[in-house]
Every structure is written in C-alpha cells, then in structure tokens.
Amino acid sequence: MTAELGHFATLLAFLVSIIQVTVPLIGAQRNNSGWMAASVPMAIMQFALIAFAFAMLTVAFVTSDFSVLLVANNSHSLKPMLYKVSGVWGNHEGSMLLWILILSFYGALVAWFGQNLPDRLKARVLSVQAMIAVAFLAFMIFTSNPFERLEFPPVDGNDLNPLLQDPGLAFHPPFLYLGYVGLSMSFSFAIAALIEGRVDAAWARWVRPWTLLAWINLTIGIALGSWWAYYELGWGGWWFWDPVENASFMPWLIAGALLHSAIVVEKRDTLKSWTILLAIMAFSFSLIGTFIVRSGVITSVHAFANDPERGVFILGILSVAIGGALTLYALRAREMRSSSVFNIVSRESGLVLNNLLLVVATAVVFCGTIWPLVAEITTGRKLSIGAPFFDLVFTPFLVAIAMALPIGALLPWKRANIRRSMRPLWGVLALSIALGALVWSMQTGGRILAPIGITLAVWLVLGALADLGLRVKFGKTGASETLRRLRNLPRSDWGKSIAHAGLGMTIFGVACVTAWEVEDIRIATIGERFTVGGYEFQFNAVTKQNGKNYTVDVGDFTAFKQGEKIAELRPEKRFYPVQRMPTTEAAIDQGITRDLYLVLGDKQENGWAVRTYIKPFVNWIWIGSIVMALGGLFSLTDRRYRVGASVRTPNAVPAE
C-alpha cells in the first residue's frame, strides 16, 4: 500500500505544481493579489506531498518490500540499516525523487521565510520554481517511476553496489543536491526579474543568500565526494576530472562568480544583466550536469542509470529551460541599464576579473568534458579527454585567480590607487615568495609545483589576514579599539576572509600531495618489516572474518616512525557475495601533516600484494573546503540578509 500512496502523492504534487505555475503568474500579470498569494500554500503543499512520497519510498526500503521493483533491484534484507535508508537515493529513480524533494523544499523555504519579498516577485519566483518542478515530476512519473510494483516479488533483493555501501552515500548526494538544486532559486529569481524588467540592489540582496546557501552545500557536497573517492577507491586519488565530477564542479565555479557579481549589483548597482546571465548559467550547468549523469552519453566512472530515452527527456527539459531563459534574457537584458561608473583600478574591476577567470575556467572544463562527444557526433573520431589534459589547461586560471585575489579584495570601490592598496600587501608578498623559495631550495625532487603552490597558499591566507587586519586598523590603534572593531565587523567581512583563506588551504594541500606523495608497491610476507618514505611498516597477519553481508580478509600492520609505534593499520579486502564483487577498504592513519594510506591486495605465491602511500598534507584539501563553506556560512548569517533586514535603505554602502 505504501508504494501506491507514494505514487499517488507524486501525481498530486504534479497537479499542484501545474496550478502553482499558472495561477500566481497570471495573478502577477493582472495585479490580482489573491491569485498571487496562492503561490505560498501551493509551494508548501507541493513540498508536503513530495516529502510524503519520499517517506513512503523510504518505508519500502527500510521494510525491504521486494514487491517494489526499485527495492528489489537495489536492496537486500541483510544490508545494514544505514544503507537501507541511504539506498533510497543510491539509484536513479530514488535520487530523482530526492532531487525533486529538495527542489520543492527550496520553494517551501521561500514560502515560509519570504515575507519581506514583494508579493509580485514572490509569486513569479515560486511560479518559475514550480515550472522546474513540473518538468522533473513529469520526467519521474513518465520515465523513472520509483514506485513500480513487481507481479512476482523475489525472495530477496539484488543488493546495492558494494562501493556505495558506505557512509559517504548517506551524506554526499544530499549535500550535492542541496547545492545543485539550490541554484534553481537563483535561476527563478533571475527569470522573475527578467519578467518584471527590473533589477536593483534589493533584488541582489534577496538573491545572494540563496546563491550562498547553494554554494555552501555544493562546496560540502563536492568535498565529501572527493574525500569518499579518496578513502574508498583504494589508491588515494581525490579528484579525477571525471565528467560527473566536472558536472558538479562547473556549477560550483559559476555560483562562485555569481556570489561575487551579486555584491557589485547590491553595493554599486552595476553589472546587472551580467549577474542575471550568471544566475541563468549556474542553474543551466546544474541541468547539464543532471543530463551528463543520467543520460550515459558521456562515459564516466559514475555509471548509473544510463538510458538514452531518459537522456532525450532531460535534453528536452534542458533545451526549454536554457533556451527559454536565454530568449527572455535577450529580450529584456537591455532594460537593465547600469548607472554607476568605476575606474579600471577598483574593487568592481577586481570582481569583473574574478568573474572572467571563473567563467573562462568553467568554459575550459566544459569544452574538455563534451569535446569527445562533439567530436564523435560531428566527425566520427573517437577520442578521450582526461586528467592530464585538465590539469594542464585548468591550472593556469586557478593560479591567476589566486594571484589576483588578495589584491582585488583590498581595492576600494569606484576608484583605487594600486600603490596605496598594495602597501599592506608587500610584506605578505615577500613572505610568500620567500617561503616558496625556501621550499624550493629544500626539496630534493625538481618539481616546481610545490613551491608555486605554497607561495600562492601563503599569499592567500596572509592576504586574507591582512584584509581583516586592515578592517580593524590592526597596529594603527590601541588593542581595545582593534578588539572592538573586530567584534563589530560585519559577518560578511569575516566570511570573505575565511573563505579566501580556505581556498589557500586547499591549494596548499593539493600542491603538497601532488608534489611529494610517496608510493610503494610490493609483495610482503607476514612478519616482514619494510620502509616507505621514512616510515616503517610491520606486516603482522591476515585474518578471515565475516561482515554483515560480506566476507573479508583483514590485514594487520603496525607503523613505526624512528622506531616508535605510531599506528595500527587494518586494511580490508571484502567480497560481497550477492553482487559477486570484491572491494578494498584502505587503512588510513590520518594526520594534519600526512596520511599513511595502506591497501591490501591479492594473495600471491609468496605473500600479499601491498600498496603503501605517504600523502603529505592531503587533509588540507578538505579542511580548506570546509573552511570555505564556513566562510560562506558566516556571510549568510550577516545581518543584512536576515528577515526584515532589507527594509533598510537598499543603497546603503558601508563606509570604507
């Protein structure tokens, strides 16, 4: 019965969404406040219905109801409870329902917390949001129904792919979707503004928190995915430039650009039509990502739900959404005239450069991702584009962003004097270069990568500190005055410095692990002691054990540093009988300066294959990402975004 209830709820939600598209939109056009107000209860009802449907599907998974096709295909009665629940979205249909749940959740958030939005704008935003819901509900109902029943239920299920039986699955997709789908809010605000033909500081102030929220979640989602790949795939890679990773990375980059340009609209009332275009592009890349993941036209390691028919459906949604949005943009963008002027050296110009670099970096990733497909369709050539290509073409833009960032962040609005703005930064610059040079002279291998990365990282982190220091007049006034200023500093200023420093930390981790990783592959016999990169490893034993739904060989190693025992490592080699699939679980001893990463391979004639890695500073990659997200969170809680805050004069520029 639960599946039927769930199915029925999605159908109802589909109908509610159609009403939510039409009634408020017509109301806004005819200035009928009753019709406009209908958007609020509709958005809440739509969310409630989808949430109910989602709960029903979860019940089917938790109770192992194998008469539901999806459960039979993707679950198993012996599977641990956590994976029964996260298994709901560990497949195409269920993850589509999660996608729509989050979409309607954002709509409901606007309905609940959007009291300060003008009625007309709110009605239009919720109407556009419902258009997206209609499209994806139709997609789910007609091509990917998660509630389909089986006439003859099997005795037990097919189980979930063992690689997905990991806590990573519980957290990675929800955060990622909160990010992806959150960009639909920026999109809806952009379309509503285009229909209205007006963009002002107040609009930017409404759209920025939604973009921030999406960006924060996307940052966490991508970082979690990267960390999951790092510990699960068994060789410690943390980024593969896989098409599906790129699909999440592109919206992240564009959302980053949008965050920055929205500040310019808010504070300086310029770059309006550009910001609208970015909002459209950000969600368009989310849709393109959805297409890439679910159509199977581009080969990727994330092999899930590759069905050409579904691909065509999403392509249809994609063309209508992007085509429609861009047409509207072409018609209306001219009306978004900007009044204010700024000098070529100014905060505004700095942010334009930021936008330019981020957008071009996105374009580079996009071209590399789709080029194999385009080449095959147009000329029949089969070719591949992978990590070595992206490393080469993407890195220059990242380096340029890192170089320009601390300077741009310090420039005043309107008109800046580069010499005056650079004054507090010369020391930082000298220190970063000196540190980079020191690293270069100390390291033995000839890789230039680490010194450059470390120089940039120090430059970013200290630059962010210098920015904070300048804001609180550090050293220019008494300690108590500095403290008072520090306390009164707007949260968005804190957020800015924290997020920029986070980027520096991530670059630091990437540079160190790429340049200095040590790898060792060998056949080790039990009782053997071997040395890798200054650490000694003692191979004690391998024991056979039974997990809940797998059998496992557990290796037992002890790691020593200068004769002292520092860690016990227990890598696993699992075998999942239902899916007939082996997996490796690396043993990782995490540390702030390095990870010891050990993988147990196959049994050989004279021992076991063992892979050992020393990964210096690898955790800084994810620490930096979390710090970036934290910076976003600080910015999000700035008082000017809080409910009712927009009542204040929209053009108030804080004194510099």
Place this chain on the structure above:
Amino acid sequence: MPRILLIFILLTTPVFAVEPDEILADAGLEVRAREISKELRCLVCRNENIDSSNAGIAKDLRVLVRERLVAGDSNEQIVDYVVDRYGEFVLLKPRMSLKNLIPWFAGPILFLLGLFFSIKFITKPRQKEAVALTKDEEQRLSDLLGD
C-alpha cells in the same frame, strides 16, 4: 558493442592496478613507465588510466609499455606505438592539433575576448557622465560661486 565490453569486464578478474611483479627493477625506467601510464586510457574502463585500472587489458598495456621501455624506446615512441594500435582514443590528453583546436585553445581565446569586452565595458563613458552642462547652467554656476 556494449555487450562485448560487458563480457570483457566480467572475464577479467579484478586485480590490483600496478602489480608488484610488473614493476621494473630500474627505478628511473619505472618512473617513466608510471608517467606514460597516467596518460593512457584503459580501453574497457570508464575514463580511467591504465595505471590505476584493475582491468586485464590495462595490465597488458602496462606490461607492453614496460617492455618497450626496457627495449630502449623514448616516451614519445611508446605513446606513438600504442596510438598506432589502439587509435587516439587511448590518449587521455588529446594531441594539440588543428582537429582539437577547441578544447586546447578555448580557454586562452575566451579569456582574451572577455578581457577585451570587460575593459571596453569599464572604460565606456556612461550616459550620466556624458551629460555636460549647458551654457546657461555654466553661467548660473559661476554666478552662484561668485566668480
């Protein structure tokens, strides 16, 4: 074709990326082998290089690369050798040629274009500024200022 690939994948018993017995005694050659392997694609996998792939054909390619290295080939010769047999599909970094102009040069070209239009936008005089004072206004202004 997909069916053939599927059978291929099922037949290859999962092994362990680079296996200990593959590794060359000469550390210099092994480093080069790893470099080359990271740029070659495992043909039956989804976007994985042969260095980290577990598939049987990836192992065959790894062994082939090492055989050529031991025979004294240069990195380019080995890559050419593999491309001759398996086509350019095997390269994870496509050759910088006229045919692959777009992925290679999209970045620099777009950046320069964007830079040009940004500077044009920033330096373009706005309407607000372009409005100069009329003769009367100038007269009144100087009167007010008491010249």
